[in-house]
Amino acid sequence: MGVVIEDASGIRGEAERVVAPSSPEEAAALLREADETRTPVTVSGAGTGVVGGRCPSSGGWSFSLEKFQRLEIETGVARVGAGVLLRDVMAAAQKTGQFYAPDPTEWSSTIGGNIATNASGSRSFRYGATRRHVRALTVARMDGTVRTYRRGELVDFPYTPLPVPRTTKNTAGYFLPPGVEWVDLFCGSDGTLGVVLEAELLLLPQPKAILSGVVFFPDDELTLAAVEGWRAIAQLRMLEYLDAPSLEFLRARYNDIPREAQAALLVEQELDGLEGDAVDEWLERLDETGALGEASWFGETAADRERFRLFRHTLPELVNDHVRKNGCEKLSSDFAVPLERNGEMLAFYKETLGRLFPGKYTIFGHIGDAHVHVNVLSETVQDFEAGKAWMLEAAKQSVALGGTVSAEHGLGKRKVHFLPLMYTAEQMDSMKNVKRNCDPHWLLGRDTMLVGDSSLGV
Numbered sequence: 404m405g406v407v408i409e410d411a412s413g414i415r416g417e418a419e420r421v422v423a424p425s426s427p428e429e430a431a432a433l434l435r436e437a438d439e440t441r442t443p444v445t446v447s448g449a450g451t452g453v454v455g456g457r458c459p460s461s462g463g464w465s466f467s468l469e470k471f472q473r474l475e476i477e478t479g480v481a482r483v484g485a486g487v488l489l490r491d492v493m494a495a496a497q498k499t500g501q502f503y504a505p506d507p508t509e510w511s512s513t514i515g516g517n518i519a520t521n522a523s524g525s526r527s528f529r530y531g532a533t534r535r536h537v538r539a540l541t542v543a544r545m546d547g548t549v550r551t552y553r554r555g556e557l558v559d560f561p562y563t564p565l566p567v568p569r570t571t572k573n574t575a576g577y578f579l580p581p582g583v584e585w586v587d588l589f590c591g592s593d594g595t596l597g598v599v600l601e602a603e604l605l606l607l608p609q610p611k612a613i614l615s616g617v618v619f620f621p622d623d624e625l626t627l628a629a630v631e632g633w634r635a636i637a638q639l640r641m642l643e644y645l646d647a648p649s650l651e652f653l654r655a656r657y658n659d660i661p662r663e664a665q666a667a668l669l670v671e672q673e674l675d676g677l678e679g680d681a682v683d684e685w686l687e688r689l690d691e692t693g694a695l696g697e698a699s700w701f702g703e704t705a706a707d708r709e710r711f712r713l714f715r716h717t718l719p720e721l722v723n724d725h726v727r728k729n730g731c732e733k734l735s736s737d738f739a740v741p742l743e744r745n746g747e748m749l750a751f752y753k754e755t756l757g758r759l760f761p762g763k764y765t766i767f768g769h770i771g772d773a774h775v776h777v778n779v780l781s782e783t784v785q786d787f788e789a790g791k792a793w794m795l796e797a798a799k800q801s802v803a804l805g806g807t808v809s810a811e812h813g814l815g816k817r818k819v820h821f822l823p824l825m826y827t828a829e830q831m832d833s834m835k836n837v838k839r840n841c842d843p844h845w846l847l848g849r850d851t852m853l854v855g856d857s858s859l860g861v
């Protein structure tokens with residue numbers, strides 16, 4: 404009898420065995436054994452992934468990093484085991500007056516999972532995705548070796564470089580610009596090239612003050628105009644969007660959302676102190692943009708920020724619960740386009756969703772990065788199938804606008820078929836060659852990111 408492994412997507416896979424090494428040597432020996440016995444290995448973090456990456460597709464071993472729990476904080480750097488939860492890194496950094504900038508909404512994810520998916524989130528608007536904050540990685544490879552790769556160490560085998568989309572975030576396919584560093588290649592490789600055991604992460608000094616707010620708007624057009632105007636605000640680190648259906652979901656838990664609100668923007672701005680003009684400037688901005696100024700929420704304390712973070716985080720949870728209650732799997736998009744194409748992509752979403760799924764979708768997320776998540780709220784199998792067909796059309800639209808088919812979640816198993824929309828057959832071969840170089844028998848994370856290698860019968 405196998406062990407069922409699932410993640411937040413609702414996808415389920417079965418492993419013959421769960422292995423949980425407690426040292427780099429043990430991890431390496433297990434991978435060597437798997438390679439020799441041709442046993443598929445699927446790396447597992449906390450299972451908050453939304454595309455089935457940690458769910459085995461062909462039996463084998465589920466490889467857990469739960470025993471890699473080192474957590475040491477110094478000035479400017481954290482040394483973190485892959486199994487440490489993001490929220491523990493955040494809390495430990497905070498105690499020393501520092502912070503870890505990437506902020507994927509789900510803090511119960513592991514650092515290993517964040518690195519594998521090149522996770523990003525609301526603060527990526529200012530700080531970029533995980534990759535930018537990794538200084539070194541210790542990785543166990545399928546040949547049974549363990550190596551620490553430091554910044555600046557270039558990949559030492561020949562490969563054909565790939566174009567990188569002009570989006571601010573991307574985690575679709577391997578990161579292969581000319582002269583790529585090992586650290587950058589492993590980040591975002593979705594558990595298919597090696598097992599991350601430990602990382603050195605950059606920490607930043609906490610800003611002196613942070614002003615945060617939830618700004619409500621009476622209509623969507625005003626909201627989107629505000630987004631374009633507010634992107635340039637100095638030290639703005641968060642610019643998140645909630646559409647009218649998203650607010651409707653949240654009203655079930657928050658009865659103080661103004662009745663006339665049809666959209667909202669969540670903002671955080673870092674400041675050198677609160678004694679300046681920042682508050683007055685925000686009041687002016689609200690006025691100029693036609694926001695519901697009086698009814699909007701603003702705060703300056705960590706408790707306010709946490710309250711607004713929970714407000715934002717509650718939404719995907721409510722959406723996930725709703726879909727599960729109807730016995731359906733989650734259908735959520737993760738496309739991002741170049742900033743100047745944001746309006747066109749949103750217009751596509753609204754026109755097609757309004758026509759095909761009236762009352763059965765939400766749009767929310769990282770609009771500062773031209774990266775929102777569309778959730779199709781399936782109530783029947785027919786909805787789910789129609790939703791999948793729509794996702795494919797939307798993926799094509801994103802690519803046509805110069806965007807990516809996955810900005811932050813990775814492709815996992817659910818979105819593996821999107822990758823050839825972005826890359827030519829030759830470019831796909833380039834990625835497959837990289838995969839073969841790191842994992843010749845195609846055992847690691849099988850069917851995640853790339854479909855199997857027919858020459859190996861997988």
Ligand SMILES: Cc1cc2nc3c(=O)[nH]c(=O)nc-3n(C[C@H](O)[C@H](O)[C@H](O)COP(=O)(O)OP(=O)(O)OC[C@H]3O[C@@H](n4cnc5c(N)ncnc54)[C@H](O)[C@@H]3O)c2cc1C
Pocket residue numbers: 410411445446447448449450451452453455456457468485506507508509511512513514515516517518519520521522523524525593594595597598599600719720811812815848851
């Ligand atoms: C409510 C909610 C909100 C979310 N919001 C965001 C968001 O804002 N931004 C964002 O980026 N993501 C978000 N996510 C998705 C998810 O939290 C991230 O993808 C996260 O990085 C997954 O980490 P995990 O530890 O749960 O990994 P898992 O789900 O266990 O695994 C994810 C992938 O990483 C691989 N992997 C895990 N550990 C390792 C390792 N040590 N070495 C190599 N490969 C490994 C797995 O094989 C798999 O392919 C959200 C999820 C939920 C449920």
